[in-house]
Amino acid sequence: MTHYLVRRVATIVPTLFFVSILIFGLQQLLPGDPALILAGEERDPTVVAYLHQKLHLDQPLPIRYLYWAGGVLTGDLGESVRIQKPVADLIVEKLPVTAELAVLAILIALAIGVSAGIVSAVAKDSVWDYAANVFALWGLSTPNFWLGIMLILFFSVQLGWLPASGYVSPFDDLKANLAAMIMPAFVLGNAIAAVLMRHTRSAMLQVLNADYVRTARAKGLDERVVVLKHALRNALTPVITLGALEFGTLLSGAVLTEQVFTIPGFGKLIVDAVFNRDYAVVQGVVLCTATAYIVLNLIADIAYFLVNPRLRDSHG
């Protein structure tokens, strides 16, 4: 057990190393000289030269990587050249926003997706099933930014119920925070709900045909108990795995949704940084999300390991 854990944790180091090279390398493929865009409208040659030097753009690639990696190892993710704020500060500022949005979105997705999936599986080929399928198709094929703008036009402009965009910290005003988050969380949750619905439906259909469910019915159990207690529990495993994956994606920032609702989270941070060639910010944020993914993965592995005795035996 300990041996396995140590080995598993040890693989994180080379993984992160390769990830960091990948992040750094891929970014170099972006066309456009960062100094040129950062030098602003006037593009004063002395400013361009100064930025080249400051960002080490005049150095060969491996040296630039070492500058960055050396900084990261000592806890310095660098500084946004555009607004001259430490990248670590920006991450600390944006992460809670994105995390809150992700949690709300996944809750909405689970609530809608799982219940719609159950209904359509239980009432297969009924009106409910078709309705749920139409909903899923709609959710999958509706672009986020379009749905976002439509919601803003209806709930904010037409009805005036919700703020059109912006973000308020829940510690300042919880009600205003939820009012600002509900639309973007719904937009994100809606698309994921569609995926979850399809998976819940197919998993449920499989389980509902299983022998033990037939046995449960034969024993005369109430249909509600059969569906919710016996069938759903087994059907949920793939759905939860999928939900966790989707949650991970949400944490890396919902680019378009954050842009439409002007939510100052990871997605907006990274998009603006890419367009402004603010390399330190892009690298810092991607490294941060990559690390989160790797750690989440590790936790999942350990969880499987703890749950499944067969794994435990084989790894001694």
Place this chain on the structure above:
Amino acid sequence: MRTTWWSIRALGLIAALAAPLAPAQTLRLGLAEDPDILDPTLARTFVGRIVFSALCDKLFDIDENLNIVPQLATSYQWSADNKALTMKIRPGVTFHDGEKLDAAAVKFNIERHKNMPGSNRRGELAPVTSVDVIDPSTVRLNLSAPFSPLLAQLADRAGMMVSPKAAQAEGDKFGAKPVCSGPFKFVERVAQDRIVLERYSNYWNKGEIHLDRIIYLPIVDATVRLANLKSGQLDFIERMAASDVPQLKSDSRFKIAKVTEIGYQGLTINTGKSDLAQKNPLGRDPRVREALELALDRDGIVQVAMDGEADVGNQWVAPTNGFYAKNLPVPKRDVAKAKQLLQAAGVPSPSFTLMTPTTSDAQKIAQVVQSMAREAGFDVKIQSTEFATSLNMADKGDFEAYVLAWSGRADPDGNLFSFYGCKQPLNYSGYCRQDVEDLLVKSRTSLEPAERKKIYADLATIVLKDRPIIYLFHRHWLWAYSTKVSGLRTIPDGLVRVQGLRMK
């Protein structure tokens, strides 16, 4: 009974405390982009200048007619040889940290603009060789040569004054918590979310300031920005989309203000930036460029691409500008003549690639140009390119023609010099002529408006014939705001002045 009486009095007291003496006036202003660093020396973006106009006063300002008017400098005088500018500094002005703004502070700031590593103001103040403090309220800038655009530079970021004490303490981190002398002082900034400013109680011109707080909120998408205005989250938005004007006009809760910009939209043509120029008839032959211009109907472009929200133009300043060369008016479309020119040039159906940034305005312009030019025989291929990439390609000369806008400067020099000077950074055309170079230098050394006008007319005669840039139109700055807001002044630089602005 006694208890009740006390309770009532206590409640009354609480109510009195809770009721504000006067309604706090907060203006929530939607910006089209997130500004960059708020340090006047390092700042680079147009949108940052909007925030600066409330935060940092300048030595001079410009008015509705682009005249230079006093702000922190009350008067100025040129020396007899035009190589020194002496300014009187407004008495009794303080920075937001209470420090005095005097001649020494001005000297500090000009030197900071000139010497700070990475300064974007160095080029603007290049001819300034030294600064003399004559007495606490008099300062003199010594120049290497007469420099007519200097006053206009001092009416922009190069004339912004920051607190020397704060600047020295913070170094290059000053922009995170700027300390200036404008009507509003910095409170906080959350990147990509908000910039909050609060009224500075010791502002020298506080009679003109009626707002208590300004919150700048960057909202990139024009539709969302407008939706925020309509739903009441914002009181004011800058740069509304032209296509939204008719719809908002019919809404009595809002007002629209507009003014023609000092910048322009145009087609920049590679006439000598790289080898590509000689390989393509458009870059090689001025007759082909003339044919392209004649194939274009500027009114049509403005109607289709800008919903009519622009003034057509053919020069680096709008036809209403005092420096516009009236003897060279906007040419009418003439497809027959365009075809003749192409025949004469031996290329009846030339083709070229038009690089265009991915903004919707630029895309629309490119499409209209493509279809209009086709009627004269041109085959235009549109190459949509992300802005930073397109800039890099333009800089390397890796393009044939480029849809490019310039936000403009109050002095015509700012729209000209860097674009046509042989070795200048914004000369993407690679245009270089000794007579043009001489005229550009001459225009800078002449301080007499009538004489400068003559020089610019001579320049226009040459440059508009060579056509390294085909100017198309000058956009309208479009601001939309709630009817609660009043006192807005429309200055052609597109910056929102807060003096006189109030909320009902």
